[in-house]
Amino acid sequence: MPPRAAMGKEESQLLQILAQNPEGCTDNMLQQKMKMEKKDLVTSINKLIKAGKLELKTQGSILIYLLRDAKAAESTKGMGQEEKIVYNIIEKSGNKGIWVKEIRTRSNLQLTQLNKVLKSLESKKSIKSVKPVTDSKKKVYMLFDIKPDSSLTGGAWYSENDFETEFVDILGRQTLTFLQRQRSHAEVQHTDPLAAQRHMMCDIKQVKHFISQLGISKVELEDAEVKQILESLVFDGFATRLHTLGEGGKKQTFYRAIKHQPLTSGISRVPCGVCPIISQCTPGGLVSPQTCKYMKEWLEF
């Protein structure tokens, strides 16, 4: 890229105009503002594109000129043509990343060639590879300084592709204790059930505050993550959710603990209720209640 001083007056003016319009400019707009011949304008634009300062985009059928941000322009500096292409493809994939096979079809490069390019980009610390939690064999590439999407990393619950089961379990248990404590507090303080109900309900903010006070989480949990924990308690049957109109008529979700533990169905209290082969069990058969080891143990317990 030629130094700034070597740039003509027209070029720097062009860059200024583009900097003022981050949305991009069309051909007509530039012509009006620069008051130049179309031929000269095209030469200036070509110069800038070559220097990596300008970008071309199509919006429908209209061509738009965009200023390329300085950092991006810097990052492709000194790259070969193939590297530039691959880099651009990866850049477009954003924080979701892109699979090698996809890069190959889009760039039309041979696999060996592509691997070479990817390796060189990786060594330059321009891109990085990320293993998604859903499929650790399907490596995806993204720009080096981009934070991967939570669908790839699994959010706060994953550390280096491993799910932190214990952490999640402890958070769940603590949150449930918090909800139960709120419930008993409210029941003691308010005799009117409606008032008690209102005070035993907790929204996500309250729970988030409680968790951050606990200090068991090294990272600050997002609202969505706290909600995930609360929802898991609802699905486990320990809590219920209630939607009400909050401030400004917005829908607000509250959670409260259920008074007792969920009841156990009667059939589960006999061995047959949990037996996986009950359909094959018949008196006098190969599997029969008379010879059932578990039934005998249950009867003698």
Added chain:
Amino acid sequence: MTTGVHQLVVSLVDDLFGPICAKTVSTILQNNQITMKEIIQHTGFDRRTANQCLCVLIKHRFVRYEESGEKIRTVRYSVDISQSLSLPFYPLFVNIVKQQHGDVAEVVLEELLHQGSSFKDSLLEICLVRLQSSIKDKHTVNMETLNSIFEVLVSRGYVEKTEEATEDGEPPTKKSRSSGGVMWRVNTHTFYTFMRDTQIVEFIKNRFDEGAGEVVSVILLLNNQIDGDMSQCSSSASYDQILHGLKNKSPNMVPFAKSYLDILTDSDLGIVKLVDDYGGGSFLINFSNFYLEFAKHHICSIVRERFGPKSHRIFSIVLAKRMIEQKQVAELALIPYKDAKELLYTLYTQNFIEIQELHRTPDFSPLRTFYLFHVPIEKLTSKLLNVCYKAIYNLMSIRKDNLNENSRLVDKSLRADASTLAATQQGIAPEDLEDMLTSSEKQQLGSCMRIVKRLDLGEINILDSICALTHFGNNQNVH
């Protein structure tokens, strides 16, 4: 109905009426609908035995008959399976009446259940003899008290009139019609309704608190629709009626009635519904929603006990979201992706959840197909119901074997008890009597009785699940 249910019905009849009736029932079940001639042919009994046997079964409503043909009248017999399956519930019915109306009512109901259907006078005479032979109630009971208690049972709907039955199991004839008055039988529907109401109150108490349960029980008391699990909603009760009911039942809850009603109607369960805003509002209980919630509750509990808490969470997610993809389940469940997948497919292979395929393109390519998991709740209910019946059958067969093995000891202990009773009536102190059972025999008998007790308890537990699942199934079939 499956063979499991048939086996249970035959086994129940065998327990109560012996092998002849059991064979008859099993023959009828195998042939669905069958004439007397065919019964005799298949069972090999003589006409008189078959007649007596059918008479007993018809009196207890386990077998019903249908007439057809104009010139030549044919009567076809079939088994009333749902009525037969209420047999294990009889002890519960007796217990309900005992709790509400005392020991004398218990004896009346027990005797009526024993007879199947009976004339009032003959029934009460038997009860009187039975009560007077027991020492406790000898002086307090007379025909008048029995009569009044019988009337109470009729007014509560526990006992109802029946069509006239005959001595030989054939449809009523002129001769039999002239011979007696009205026959009475136990109305099982009322008991099921009562049990359902108790379940609703318990469910609400568990979900909310005692007070909410009280309010619901008042609305249920005001309900005047007694048609078992067929109706969708209770009759509506106005706010004033509920207040009045609460004043009588639990006066300290009166100031909070409005709050409780608000809480209940706001809840996403949809069991208590506000139907009219006029004058404080009218409220009703939506039974269909309750049956659904209660059945879900039982199914979830079964999943939790059988597959563990993590699978239970996954199952509840699929149940709540109706149709959901595998990836979404894993995200919601807060379980590692791999584990979630494994648990989901275990539930799938055990038929607790199903997959619905939704093709995006007409080429049915699996790459371009949504795989949506869902819970086939009706199918699952009937499947679990069959498991329950099978479990009861298993427990019954173990009990029978156990008692058969120890029959000599049981007989001996009964004889010992009878002689002790006779001795005490003659004024001899029980301590002076020689022990008829040795200590090892006593020990063996004790362990046998403990096992029988445990089996009985297990059976009562299963009845609880059966109740919840049948209510839902029946209600689904009607609507």
